[in-house]
Each structure stands twice: as structure tokens, then as C-alpha cells.
Amino acid sequence: MKIYSNGVVANEDVSLDLKKGEIHALLGENGAGKSTLMKVLFGIESPDQGKILLKGQETAIKSPQDAIAKGIGMVHQHFMLVPSLSVAENIILGVAPVKGIFIDKKRAVQEARDIAEKYNFHIDVTARVEEIPVGVKQKVEILKALYRGAEILILDEPTAVLTPQETGELFVQLKKLKENGHTVIFISHKLDEIKEICDRATIMRNGRSMGTYQVAGMSTDEMSRLMVGREVVLKFEKKPAERRQTLMQVRDLTVHNSQGVLKVDHLSFDVKGGEILGIAGVEGNGQSELVEVMTGLNQNYQGTVRVANTDIRKKSIKEIRNRSLAHIPEDRMKSGCAGTLNILENLFSNQYERKEFSGRMFLKSREMQKKAKEWIAQYRVKCSSYKQKVGMLSGGNIQKVIVAREFSTNPSIIIANQPTRGIDVGASELIRRRLLEFRDAGCAVILISADLNEVLSLSDRLAVMYKGQFAGIFTDAEQVAEDLLGQYMLGIKKDEKLEGAIYESCETL
Amino acid sequence: MLNGIFSVEFVNSILRATTPILFATMASSVAAKAGICNMALEGMMLLSALFGVLFSALGGGIFGAATGLSQFASFGVGFLLTVLVGGIIGMIFAFCILQMKADEILAAIALNLVASGGTIMLLMAVTGEKGASNAIASVAAPKVTIPLIESIPVLGKILSGQNLLTWLSLLSVVVMHLFLYKTPMGLKIRAVGENKDAAESVGISAKKVQYIALTISGMLASMGGFYLSGGYMNMFTRDMAAGRGYIALAASSMGADTPIGGFLVSILFGIAQAVANLMQLTTIPMQLIQMIPYLTTLIGLGVYSYVRMKRRKRLLQSE
Numbered sequence: 010m011k012i013y014s015n016g017v018v019a020n021e022d023v024s025l026d027l028k029k030g031e032i033h034a035l036l037g038e039n040g041a042g043k044s045t046l047m048k049v050l051f052g053i054e055s056p057d058q059g060k061i062l063l064k065g066q067e068t069a070i071k072s073p074q075d076a077i078a079k080g081i082g083m084v085h086q087h088f089m090l091v092p093s094l095s096v097a098e099n100i101i102l103g104v105a106p107v108k109g110i111f112i113d114k115k116r117a118v119q120e121a122r123d124i125a126e127k128y129n130f131h132i133d134v135t136a137r138v139e140e141i142p143v144g145v146k147q148k149v150e151i152l153k154a155l156y157r158g159a160e161i162l163i164l165d166e167p168t169a170v171l172t173p174q175e176t177g178e179l180f181v182q183l184k185k186l187k188e189n190g191h192t193v194i195f196i197s198h199k200l201d202e203i204k205e206i207c208d209r210a211t212i213m214r215n216g217r218s219m220g221t222y223q224v225a226g227m228s229t230d231e232m233s234r235l236m237v238g239r240e241v242v243l244k245f246e247k248k249p250a251e252r253r254q255t256l257m258q259v260r261d262l263t264v265h266n267s268q269g270v271l272k273v274d275h276l277s278f279d280v281k282g283g284e285i286l287g288i289a290g291v292e293g294n295g296q297s298e299l300v301e302v303m304t305g306l307n308q309n310y311q312g313t314v315r316v317a318n319t320d321i322r323k324k325s326i327k328e329i330r331n332r333s334l335a336h337i338p339e340d341r342m343k344s345g346c347a348g349t350l351n352i353l354e355n356l357f358s359n360q361y362e363r364k365e366f367s368g369r370m371f372l373k374s375r376e377m378q379k380k381a382k383e384w385i386a387q388y389r390v391k392c393s394s395y396k397q398k399v400g401m402l403s404g405g406n407i408q409k410v411i412v413a414r415e416f417s418t419n420p421s422i423i424i425a426n427q428p429t430r431g432i433d434v435g436a437s438e439l440i441r442r443r444l445l446e447f448r449d450a451g452c453a454v455i456l457i458s459a460d461l462n463e464v465l466s467l468s469d470r471l472a473v474m475y476k477g478q479f480a481g482i483f484t485d486a487e488q489v490a491e492d493l494l495g496q497y498m499l500g501i502k503k504d505e506k507l508e509g510a511i512y513e514s515c516e517t518l
Numbered sequence: 519m520l521n522g523i524f525s526v527e528f529v530n531s532i533l534r535a536t537t538p539i540l541f542a543t544m545a546s547s548v549a550a551k552a553g554i555c556n557m558a559l560e561g562m563m564l565l566s567a568l569f570g571v572l573f574s575a576l577g578g579g580i581f582g583a584a585t586g587l588s589q590f591a592s593f594g595v596g597f598l599l600t601v602l603v604g605g606i607i608g609m610i611f612a613f614c615i616l617q618m619k620a621d622e623i624l625a626a627i628a629l630n631l632v633a634s635g636g637t638i639m640l641l642m643a644v645t646g647e648k649g650a651s652n653a654i655a656s657v658a659a660p661k662v663t664i665p666l667i668e669s670i671p672v673l674g675k676i677l678s679g680q681n682l683l684t685w686l687s688l689l690s691v692v693v694m695h696l697f698l699y700k701t702p703m704g705l706k707i708r709a710v711g712e713n714k715d716a717a718e719s720v721g722i723s724a725k726k727v728q729y730i731a732l733t734i735s736g737m738l739a740s741m742g743g744f745y746l747s748g749g750y751m752n753m754f755t756r757d758m759a760a761g762r763g764y765i766a767l768a769a770s771s772m773g774a775d776t777p778i779g780g781f782l783v784s785i786l787f788g789i790a791q792a793v794a795n796l797m798q799l800t801t802i803p804m805q806l807i808q809m810i811p812y813l814t815t816l817i818g819l820g821v822y823s824y825v826r827m828k829r830r831k832r833l834l835q836s837e
Contacts, residue, residue, distance in 0.1 A: 074721040089716040091709045102709050103720040105702040112702055153720065 037213035082154025144175030287468025335420035348400025405436035536788025541742030542766030552731035553711035557626035560763025561633030566743025608736020
């Protein structure tokens, strides 16, 4: 079996070959192109170039149905199950055994039970899906694929939602599947797991495959270097940081997500005016949750967060923003802008109430237009006019609009969450320079980024977040080697004692 | 008044009032299970009420509207044609929201407004009158008399002599229950309504399933509409659906969109309607009395939301 795929941006010259009866890891950071490659294999997206060979024959996978028919099954990260139906009903959905015009319920249950037993999955097939725990739901997903005759099983970050015990159980079952001649593609960025169960690993970075390796003959260090290695070194003329008063204080912050999973674990740190605190880490290690609390989007937390010396508990987002905090959100389409509104409207969404732009009854449109033109020029937003809808712009230009808006209020604290993700080099450069300018002007900047290049070259101090905690903190970010950083990011290394997260001078909380 | 409530006539009047709501509730359930709020029920019922009169008059023209077998035949022609058109209306509605991607609420409002004005225009074109279809010799649905049971006191008067469509509406509850919970298509409908992505990930075409559900919904709504002008009354009057489509939406949702639950709530609304009918004999102002069924809907929805909120809270706490 051999698979070549070739896309433009997401995947370029990727080749991946699978052997029957192996567990093959697909390793890479978020945005490295793993998901795109899998979407191609599962027929959700079609490759622009390249070919897919299945059992030595060239095939085109046109749709997920087609993929299923060809023996490829996928377990999505977000489960594709119908909660109110039973396990058996979910398994047979769409291919139900019938007796006359009715579903043969007995046979459906029996068939579901048979397949569960065959692969040693101990689950009650008559239970409703909404009543079973996450780990079991995942088993149902796997059974669903197996029931449809899957020979190749794609598991998209299967352990992300599992407890360690459930993960252990899953691994036992995956090994069993392997013995039965099934091929498993295991997508992950957790090196220890890959070491544990995978035979071979294909490592991806920036949409390219960095080669396929025997897992047994490779150390986790080597893997992490291939995964997060730095290609080009960004250079910025950076003045030494002139630290001023502390503007952001976080003490003992603990956050659980809506499912009750611990996402931020007793985190404490300070940020002073005039410095950039970089927070590096693989996505999903609590960065988003941390930002949500600091910006007031999530009020459900334990601990204290002080913005410019004010406890933000029970403060509205507006009140927090009025303490001159600016936020560049990670998902620019979802929470960064309103796509169907025009550029001007988006530019003023955080400040339309300001006296300069709003009278008693009406907005002062002339002033707003003047400012909008000014900002568009300043941030080099490529558009036909300020009347253009933001949703029609390119990613980089949307980000420029958001950044222009956030920076135009002259903030003293900037929280930039993945500010340059997925945008072109020019726009990234502009945004990074602006961040440095604000830092030099005395602004406290918190830069959360998965891009090592970015955090290494911009940060004054650098923290690495892993499983809701800082695994390490470096007070001189420029001296950090990326290999070392990679090990912290992937949880291979972890400092027991953290120094430099908190400034002594402000232990007055 | 109390005498009125404890009489056979009152039970019959409940059944009469329940029948159209029950059909429409089943129509709402099947659509809701497929993930669509069919607010167009009102218009579908109204259109079918008029088509029912026109088609059964057509049937009467063919078979003669006397009694016995020929009445049955002309009713049959009228009923089948109406249900067929109802299915087509359901499909048109589905086309608007599934193919043309119109907002389902806006499409429903449009259909309801078209029905309200369109029925009057059509009536005018056919009979020259604007208010009612007195001029058309339509054939009503036959009553079913059951020979032996008829002679049992009290019970006989309830079981026997009911409109054929009342029986059919009760049967529709059973059929819809079996359809939704025992057949492969029912399973698909429920899966699509609950998690479209999950259904599509196993190769089910959500669009096709929703088309089917809305066609069935249209057919059921048209049966309710037919009953209004060919059972509840013997003619079409303007806007005779009188909010029953909306009441059915409420009934269905209060019954958790299950046929059995919807059936129970429909009876509740039937009782409210019957009480209102009975109270028209008292000196209480008409306008107040006419509010009763709608007030019941409002209170019912309030109670339903409250119970659901509590249940959700309890679920969250138990997690």
C-alpha cells in the first residue's frame, strides 16, 4: 500500500506508505498538515496532485462513503455518534439488518455484540451513547468502523480525550487489531505514546513529511527535533527590555473546561510593562483557557487574576478592556471579527462608544471613516475600501484589521494568542514589529504561540506550557536552544521548581 | 356546565377537537425528529382544508354524493388527492429550505401567508364567495358505526359513530411510533435530526432523509386540514386552521417530539378546545372563552420549558 498526496499549502510532496498489520504514527505539531493528509485519505478533501495506491492499485477516494467502501475507517477527534441512540443502533446506523419492514433489533444487538466480542471490547451494546463515558464512546467509534469492514483505521488524536487508564486500554485493543491484520494510523504529538505502541512513524512539519522512521530505533529527542526544528532564524533588532510596573498578575489560577477536565493547573506568573512574556507549547495544553480567563471571557476559575492592579473577578469584558487590555484572539473568524460586517464596522467594534466616535444618538461616521482610512493605510490592509466585508479578505488581511483595531486603543496590556498563525510572511512581520514597538513603549505583552521561531525571537521571558502548567521558564529567551524547548513542549523535560515566573517585588497579593 | 362535562357528548367533542391537532402534531413530530421545525403546518393545513372541499366535490361529481358506498368512494378520491397534494406541498417546502437554503422559519411564514391569501383567492375563483365554501357540494368523511358495540350504553356512543378520520388520527399515532422507532428509515430520521454529521459520516444522505420526513409531515398535516373542512365542519371557511398548526408545534415539542407524548398533549389541547366550546353556552364573553385553547398552549409551553430546564440543571449537577 502506498499513498502519495500533494496539495498546495497544507500538504506538499507528502508521501506515506502503510504496511498491512502495523501501527503507523503520524507525528507533527498542530498545523503541520496531519489532518489535511487524513482528510485526503478519507475522501473529505481531494488531492490536487499525486496519487493514492491501495493494495498496489491506483484509486481515487471520492467521499467518506467511498473510503468506507474501500475499507478505510476514521475515528474523528469529535465523536460522530448520535447520543440518544443505543450503542448497537449507532453501530448499525445506515446499514441496519431488517426483518420485513422493521429493523431486526435482536440481530442488530447480536451483531454489535459479536463484533465487540471479536475484538475484545467489553461494552454493553444496549446502553445509550449519552450515558457512557468518553473512553467507551471511542470504542463505539472504532467498532462502527470495524463493522463496516475497515481494514485501515485512522485515529485522529485518540488519546486527547482519554484518561491514562482508558489510554492503556485503548492501546491493548489497538495491538489486538494489529495482530488481526488491521492497519492503524495513529495521529498524535505525544511521543511517549508513539514509543509505546507504534511500529513506524512518519513525521510531518509545515505540510511536508520529514521522513518515515522505525520507532524502535529512534529516541524521543530525535523525534522532537524533526517535529519542531527551526528552519529560518528570525532576526529582530531588539533593545534590551526596560521593565516597568507589573501590569498582569496571575496567582494559583486553576481552570476546568466545561467537561470538567483540568486545563490550567495552579498557574502563577507576572508580566511587567515593557516586556514580552512568550508562552510556548503544543496547542491544547491550557493556553486557550488561560487566555479566556485573562480576557474575561471565562469567569469560571479559581485563583486570582489582576489586570493593572485590579482583580478582574466579576468584571465584565468591557470593564477589563477599559483597563486598556487588548486581545488578539486565536480564532480570528470565530471571535476576532464579524465576517459579514465591513472593515470599518469591525475596526470600531471595541471603541464605537468612545466620545470621539459617538454622539448622543448617532455615530460620528465622518470621524470614523477618517480613522478607518488612516488605520488601513498604517497596517497596509489590502482591500478595495473600508466598505469591504471583512469575511471577503484574506486571512492575513483579516488579522491586520483585528490587530489594527486592538492596537488603536493604545493598550497597556496586549494578549496576543497565535497572532500570526496561518498568515503570510509580510503580515506576520508587520504584526511582530508592532508588538515590539508596543513593548518598547512600555506595554506588557503576552504572546502565546506554537511557532517556536516567533516566541524565541520576540520574547524577553519565555514560559513553556505543558498540561496546564509551566514546564519551564526562561528569563533570557534568546539563549534557549530549540531542542531543549521542544523537550519541554512535549513533556520530556519538566522543571520541578520554577524560577522567574513571579517577581519578588509584587508578592503583595 | 358540569353536566356538560360529564356527558358522552363532551367526550365526543374532545375527540372532534383533538383529531386535527393530533394529525398536525404527528406531522410536527416527524419533521422535528429529522431536525426541522415545521412551522408551515398552519399553511399546509389551511391549503388542505380547501383542497379537501374541492377534491371531494370532484369525487362527488364522479361517484355521486348520496350515501353508503358512493359517499365512501367520493370521500376516498377527495382524501387521497388532498394527501397527495399535501405531500407535494411538504416537498416544495423541503425544496425551499434544503435545496435553496432558505431559512426554515422564513420559508414557513411565507408558505403560511400564501396559504391564507391563496385559499381565499382560489375560493373566490371557484365559487365567487370570499368567506366560505357553501356553494360547493363537498362530501364529508363518513362516520364509522360499529354494529354491536353501538348498542352498549355510554361506551357504545363514544366508540361508535366517530368520524373515520378520528380513527385514522389515532391510528397515525401507532403508525408513526412504529415508523420512527422500528424501521431503518425511522432510525435514519432520528440520527439525522440529532447529529447530522454523525449520520453523514456513515453514508446517510441527510438531505434525502429530511426530504422524506417533510413529505410525510406534509401528508399528515393535510389529513388534519382535510378533517377541518370534511369532518369538524362540512365546508371551508377562511383561515379555518385558526392556529392549530402552531398549537400542534407546541404539543409536539411538549411531548418531546415523540408520537406517544404528542398524542397525550394533543388530548390536553382537545379538552381545552372542548371546554371552550361548551362554555360558549354560558354568559362569559366569547372572546375570553376563545382564548382558552391558546392560553393552554402558553401555559403548557411554560410548564414544559420549566421542567426541561430543571432536568438539564440536574443533569449538569450529576456530572
